[in-house]
Amino acid sequence: MxxxxxxxxxxxxxxxxxxxxxxxxxxxxxxxxxxxxxxxxxxxxxxxxxxxxxxxxxxxxxxxxxxxxxxxxxxxxxxxxxxxxxxxxxxxxxxxxxxxxxxxxxxxxxxxxxxxxxxxxxxxxxxxxxxxxxxxxxxxxxxxxxxxxxxxxxxxxxxxxxxxxxxxxxxxxxxxxxxxxxxxxxxxxxxxxxxxxxxxxxxxxxxxxxxxxxxxxxxxxxxxxxxxxxxTLEEDALTNIIQLEGVEWHPPEETNRIINMMAPTHLARLENAKSSETVAIGSLYFRMRREGGVNKQRAEITFSPVLGCLRTPRGGASRPRIIVVGNGQVRTRLLSVHEAAALMGLESTYILPEIYQHAFKVIGDGxxxxxxxxxxxxxxxxxxxxxxxxxxxxxxxxxxx
CATH class of the missing domain: 3.40.50.150 (Vaccinia Virus protein VP39)
Known part of the structure; x- marks a missing residue:
C-alpha cells in the first residue's frame, strides 16, 4: 500500500x-x-x-x-x-x-x-x-x-x-x-x-x-x-516442507521398477545424485515418450531446490511423486496432501478434502x-x-x- x-x-x-x-x-x-x-x-x-x-x-x-x-x-x-x-x-x-x-x-x-x-x-x-x-x-x-x-x-x-x-x-x-x-x-x-x-x-x-x-x-x-x-526463496524452503521420516515410502521393488523405467539421461542424473554427500530431493514424473516408433512410458526425474508444477491428477500415472537420494538410499513415494498444500502456501489450518484425488484437484487448479x-x-x-x-x-x- x-x-x-x-x-x-x-x-x-x-x-x-x-x-x-x-x-x-x-x-x-x-x-x-x-x-x-x-x-x-x-x-x-x-x-x-x-x-x-x-x-x-x-x-x-x-x-x-x-x-x-x-x-x-x-x-x-x-x-x-x-x-x-x-x-x-x-x-x-x-x-x-x-x-x-x-x-x-x-x-x-x-x-x-x-x-x-x-x-x-x-x-x-x-x-x-x-x-x-x-x-x-x-x-x-x-x-x-x-x-x-x-x-x-x-x-x-x-x-x-x-x-x-x-x-x-x-x-x-x-x-x-x-x-x-x-x-x-x-x-x-x-x-x-x-x-x-x-x-x-x-x-x-x-x-x-x-x-x-x-x-x-x-x-x-x-x-x-x-x-x-x-x-528470493530461502535455501532450505524445500527441506522444510518435504518429510524424510515418519512417512510411507514405496517398497524397494516399486522403487526399482521406477528406476528401470528411466532413460539413460535420467539414470545418469540419478547416479550423479547418489554420488553427492548431501540428500537430494527431486520431482518424479511418468511420461509417455516416442521411442523406436512406439510409445513407451518413462520415469523422469529432476533434482532442484524447486519441485515441478503441481497439477490436477487425472490418473495414477499423473499423481505427483518425489524421489529422495541420500545416505546410500534411493526412496520414492507419492507427494502427500500436506506437502502439496504447503507448496501452494496454504496455512496448516486450511481444510482439504479427505480423498487424495479430490484434495489434489483443489490444489492443482489453485x-x-x-x-x-x-x-x-x-x-x-x-x-x-x-x-x-x-x-x-x-x-x-x-x-x-
Whole structure:
C-alpha cells in the first residue's frame, strides 16, 4: 500500500469468480472483504464453504449469474478462469470466440466479461480486474486468444497489462502464471507502479512476443506494470516442507521398477545424485515418450531446490511423486496432501478434502497464495486506493456543484 494510506480502515472489497478453493481469497488476506464467490465444481464448492463459512457462494454456471446477484460495488473482480483448454497438459481448444454460444471450459471467461460490461452499463463497474491463468494463454493459437481478451478489455473501458509471476520466488515449486491486471481507463495510475517499459523480472520473452502481436489500439491501452524487486526463496524452503521420516515410502521393488523405467539421461542424473554427500530431493514424473516408433512410458526425474508444477491428477500415472537420494538410499513415494498444500502456501489450518484425488484437484487448479499476496501488496492495493481517491474527488465535486 502507498505511504500515507495507513489511515484507511475500511477493507477493500472483491468478488471471486471461478473461485475454486478460495486461494485467491487466502492470498488477498484480511484486508479484503469477499462480497461474492462463484464456482460450479462440487468438490471445490464444498472446500470453499468449509474454509470460509460464507453465505455468498453462487454454485451456478457463470452464464447464469446476473448483475442482480452482485450487490453493491466492489473494488476488484478476480477471475482465475479454467485453464484446461490452455495448459500444456490440456487439449489446446483455447477460449473460443466471444460471439459463440458454445464455449470451451476456458471460454467461460467470455460470460464473465459480459457480466462486467453489464455492471459498467449500470454504473457499478469494478475499477480493477485480475484475470489469472497458465502461461499457455499467451502462445495458444499464435496469441489470438490473448489478443481477443485484451481487445475485449479495451472495449469495456479498461487499460491493462500483464505480468508473469512464478511461485518459485516464494515457494519451492515452479509455477509460472500470467496475471492480467486491468484498471478503468479514467483512473490515474501512481507513477511508481508503471515506468512505461518492460522489466525482465516480470515480463518474460514469451509475454513480450505476445505483446508485439497485439494490434495498435491494444498497445495504446497497454500498461507495463512494475512490481519492483523479485523476492528470493530461502535455501532450505524445500527441506522444510518435504518429510524424510515418519512417512510411507514405496517398497524397494516399486522403487526399482521406477528406476528401470528411466532413460539413460535420467539414470545418469540419478547416479550423479547418489554420488553427492548431501540428500537430494527431486520431482518424479511418468511420461509417455516416442521411442523406436512406439510409445513407451518413462520415469523422469529432476533434482532442484524447486519441485515441478503441481497439477490436477487425472490418473495414477499423473499423481505427483518425489524421489529422495541420500545416505546410500534411493526412496520414492507419492507427494502427500500436506506437502502439496504447503507448496501452494496454504496455512496448516486450511481444510482439504479427505480423498487424495479430490484434495489434489483443489490444489492443482489453485493459485499460489503468496503470489496473490505479493501482487496485492505491490499493485492491487495501491491501485484500489487510487480508484477510491478518484471516486472521493468526484463525489466532492458533485456535492459542491
Amino acid at each position: 502507498l505511504d500515507g494510506d495507513a489511515e484507511i480502515v475500511e477493507k477493500f472489497s472483491f468478488c471471486e469468480f471461478f473461485a475454486g478453493g478460495g486461494m485467491a481469497r487466502a492470498g488477498l488476506g484480511n484486508g479484503w472483504k469477499c462480497l461474492f464467490a462463484n464456482d460450479m465444481d462440487r468438490i471445490k464448492i464444498s472446500t470453499y464453504i468449509n474454509n470460509w463459512n460464507c453465505n455468498h457462494f453462487d454454485k451456478r454456471n457463470i452464464k447464469e449469474v446476473k448483475t442482480a446477484d452482485l450487490k453493491g460495488f466492489c473494488d476488484l473482480a478476480w477471475a482465475s478462469f479454467p485453464c484446461q483448454d490452455l495448459s500444456v497438459a490440456g487439449n489446446g481448444l483455447g477460449i473460443g470466440a466471444s460471439s459463440s454460444d458454445e464455449f470451451t471450459r476456458s471460454g467461460a471467461l467470455w460470460p464473465f466479461l459480459d457480466l462486467i460490461n453489464t455492471l459498467r452499463q449500470e454504473g457499478r463497474q469494478p475499477p480493477l480486474l485480475v484475470l489469472e491463468n497458465v502461461v499457455g494463454l499467451l502462445t495458444l493459437e499464435q496469441g489470438r486468444d490473448f489478443t481477443a481478451i485484451c481487445t475485449r478489455l479495451g472495449e469495456i473501458g479498461y487499460r491493462y497489462g500483464a505480468v508473469i509471476i512464478d511461485a518459485k520466488h516464494f515457494l519451492p515449486q515452479s509455477r509460472p502464471r500470467v496475471f492480467i491486471i486491468a484498471i478503468q481507463r479514467d483512473i490515474d495510475i501512481p507513477s511508481e507502479l508503471s515506468h512505461g517499459m518492460a522489466t525482465a523480472s516480470w515480463h518474460t520473452p514469451t509475454l513480450l512476443r505476445a505483446y508485439k502481436s497485439l494490434p495498435l489500439q491494444s498497445h495504446a491501452d497497454w500498461i507495463w506494470w512494475d512490481l519492483g524487486f523479485t523476492p 493459485v499460489a497464495v503468496p503470489a496473490v499476496r505479493f501482487l496485492a501488496d505491490r499493485l492491487l492495493e495501491p491501485l484500489a486506493m487510487a480508484a477510491r481517491k478518484k471516486t472521493a474527488v468526484h463525489s466532492e465535486k458533485v456535492c459542491t456543484a
